[in-house]
Amino acid sequence: MMEKDVGIMNGVAVVGTSMIDLVVIGRQVFEMEHCNKAQIVRSFGGSMHNVAYNCGCLGLETHFVSKFGRDDAGLAIVNDLQKKTCFVYGPVVNQSTPVFISASDPEKGLYFSSIQPEFLFHGEGEDLPYCVLSECTWGITDQTDPLFLTTLLAKTPQTHWIFSGQIPPETTLDKWEGIVLNRDEMTAYAGSVPMAQAAKALLKKGVSWIIITLDKDGALLITLDGIRPYSAEKDGDYPLGCGDAFLSGLLLGLTQDKPIEHCLHPALAAAAIVLQEPAALSEKLCQLKPRTTSEPQ
Template sequence: MKEKDVSVMNGIAVIGTSMMDLVVLCRQAMEMERCNKAQIVRSFGGSMHNVAYNCGCLGLETHFISKFGRDDTGLAIINELQKKTCFVYGPVVNQNTPVFISASDSEKGLYFSSIQPEFLFQGEAEDLPYCVISECAWGITDQTDPAFLKTLLSKTLQTRWIFSGQIPPEATLEKWEGIVVNRDEMNAYAGAVPMAQAAKALLKKGVSWVIITLDKDGALLVTMEGIRPYPALQDGAYPLGCGDAFLSGLLLGLSQDKPIEHCLHPALAAAAIVLQEPAALSEKLCQLKTPNSSQSQ
């Protein structure tokens, strides 16, 4: 594994699960109780794993913390990440690597996950490399256990944290720099309240900004200055993983000290690339690298 240059404190910390993705794309309308002809794509996955992998493709110094299965797949995930600019940390769980299955046709989809609680970060998690995480300028996670988040945030005070996938626990809201959710996740939180109004309420509790991704409609950035829409750059047939690509593009902009208003442009560019691929990962994200991106291996 590469040795970290401790004098550089601009890395990205990514904390979350690692899985195997099995994407089943039916050639015709999917029917129950019959053999559906399909294209099947296997790749490594897990939302935060994908963000770490993508950040590696973008040349960012990335520190990925996860729990890995005790099987060949778990080892292969670690090896693949280390081929990027990724430092990998985390315990091995005495189970096989979880599997995420997406089966879809042009109109509907079915989704399955075999993940177990043992693969999630819970409690105080004292064995995490907090000394490394605290040296990262930015961090992102989708883990939800309040005790874990309390410990993480208290031990990494200099890191600016982003929460992904839902609204974090109420008691931690003032600790988050930003929140990124999709339309469905925001509506689930807001209930009968309009999305933008619910996002504005989060800002009053300490969050600096909220981003709501809107699929083919682009994204909304909500700050105290107002609500700014961003159109999608390109449509595509493969939405799986484009949200993770969006996050990595966002982190690319943030790591370059751009204001948040400018960071949605690389985020949407990254999402547009993955929308063209049947798998959640795409090496083509390296097209978005800038000359100042870290190239250390």
């Protein structure tokens, strides 16, 4: 385990689940009751795990809190993250590591998850390393339990937190720096109200900015000053994990003290890299890692 310099206020805190990703890509349209030929890719996964892994590839000091399965897969996930610049924390659950399965053919996609409630964070009694998380400048989570989130935010008041994947509980809205979600997630929240209008209403409750990712159409940054569209950098065939790569690229910009308007460029660049890979993770993200003065040009 790496040693943390507790005298430095920096780094990224990531709180969420760890899983095994099984990606099944059909060579042709799937047929029921038939043996379908497919490409199968197995990797470590879970949205927040992927963000932590990606941040490690980008050279960010990353503190990842999760719950791990009591099996070889759980141990392997921890070991793999520690090979990056990741500090790993969290209890072991007396169950096998959950599995996420993505099965897609040229016409449709099906998704399955074996995750159990024991792998999620609940209530105020969770034993998290709050003293470490509070030293991180930025944090991100996709956990949804209101009491857990209230406790997390209260115990890490100096950390700028981002919520991912949906709208956080109403009682915590004024505590989030930003929210990142995709078009479908924002539409589900907004209902019949236009996305931009629903986002502006949330901003008035204390959130500084909202980002809506739009797949091949890029992304929207919404602040009280207006709406700014960003074009996607490149199209690709493998969308799984692109949102997680986007988040890590966003954090790369934010940890460099760039204004949020500039941080969507590395976010979209990271998403474009993962779009070219059949798995949700790509070592090629290290291409975006900032050079240090000691590295050769």
